[in-house]
Amino acid sequence: MRTTDPEVSDVILDIDPQTMTRRPVSKQAAIAAFLASGNHSAARVVQRIPERDGALDPDYVDRLLVRVHTEMQWLAEEFQHGRRLRELIGPMLRVLRERRPPPYRVVDVGCGTGFAIRWLAARGDFGPDVELIGADFNPELIAEARRLASAENLPCRFVLADAFRLPEPGHIFVTTGVVHHFRGDALRSFFAQHEQPESQAFFHFDFQPGPLAPIGSRFWHWLRMRTALARHDGVLSAVRAYTASELTSAARAGTSNFLIGMYGQKIWSTPLPRVFHTLVGFRPELREPFLHALGVRAGRMGELR
Ligand SMILES: C[S@@+](CC[C@H](N)C(=O)[O-])C[C@H]1O[C@@H](n2cnc3c(N)ncnc32)[C@H](O)[C@@H]1O
Structure with missing residues (x-):
């Protein structure tokens, strides 16, 4: 793990601070980004999150973060x-x-x-x-x-x-x-x-x-x-x-x-x-x-x- 690695919680939820609206997060893109930076354990964490309509399931992500x-x-x-x-x-x-x-x-x-x-x-x-x-x-x-x-x-x-x-x-x-x-x-x-x-x-x-x-x-x-x-x-x-x-x-x-x-x-x-x-x-x-x-x-x- 390196100081430049993002935390999983910062990646799986994307809220626009100006409008407070939520943007979908692509599961495959998130996994690919973690693998590209060599953080395999983060990629495994994201892998376990279910997908809905091509994005991480927002309800599952909410429950997980709580x-x-x-x-x-x-x-x-x-x-x-x-x-x-x-x-x-x-x-x-x-x-x-x-x-x-x-x-x-x-x-x-x-x-x-x-x-x-x-x-x-x-x-x-x-x-x-x-x-x-x-x-x-x-x-x-x-x-x-x-x-x-x-x-x-x-x-x-x-x-x-x-x-x-x-x-x-x-x-x-x-x-x-x-x-x-x-x-x-x-x-x-x-x-x-x-x-x-x-x-x-x-x-x-x-x-x-x-x-x-x-x-x-x-x-x-x-x-x-x-x-x-x-x-x-x-x-x-x-x-x-x-x-x-x-x-x-x-x-x-x-x-x-x-x-x-x-x-x-x-x-x-x-x-x-x-x-x-x-x-x-x-x-x-x-x-x-x-x-x-x-x-x-x-x-x-x-x-x-
Ligand atoms: C690591 S979490 C907070 C942990 C929490 N303090 C605790 O001890 O359980 C960081 C949170 O900061 C929030 N955040 C960052 N900047 C903020 C701001 N300017 N106003 C309100 N929330 C903010 C994010 O939405 C995120 O949920």
Whole structure:
């Protein structure tokens, strides 16, 4: 697997982000592309998907992607991802409350089946002045996120939309496992979209690369994932994960009104890397109050510039 290989989930579903319409995906073309790049395991995953009218069966693809995101939730639960989100969003909300009137909108960009937002709605304890919103281009994932949120009567909402073009824009943007999907110039463009008058901060969580990351990822995906697609894409995600300097360089190139740094790269004060690291960005005037609000955890914040 190479960083240039696409993930199967990025290939089997094609939604035009402008019109939100779905385009058919040719099974034979997808298999041929994976074989041409030498990724035989990805070709095998696509081979198992049934065909309808010359294209991958859209209903099967929808069910498969919901299943894969459910398995991703198992991993997020295993790694207590909700607590990590709350660790950064909570202090930032306290800072924003002192500076601007409510409401405060937290937007999960590419929310999938909404684990992050549902967890925060259930256990974030942020208060009624905070709106928790998940946005995704995939209608089936949004439908599943809504179903799960309504089953627990959670105070959050999920929208089928571009997270950066909401009628009521976000103040804090977050992602989980999303940034490595943007390659090359697309990564810089992704960060450039945070330059909106209302946005105050962003926290992007993704795998931290390293010599042991693909082995660790293979182990955890074998242990916790069941579908071939989830296992394939999970391991490839670790291969495609960006280093801290790649992320901070792209974020600094794409934005000019945010301080940027990495958070939580090491386990406590040991040299051991965490599975996830977090790209942090916020308006420069929030620096001192945010570091103060982090308390002892301010030591986990790397250089900000
Ligand atoms: C890897 S999946 C998301 C995984 C999810 N965060 C999780 O932890 O389960 C990436 C998703 O990002 C969505 N996406 C990418 N850019 C987006 C944007 N600007 N607005 C909304 N959704 C976006 C895609 O539709 C895709 O479903």
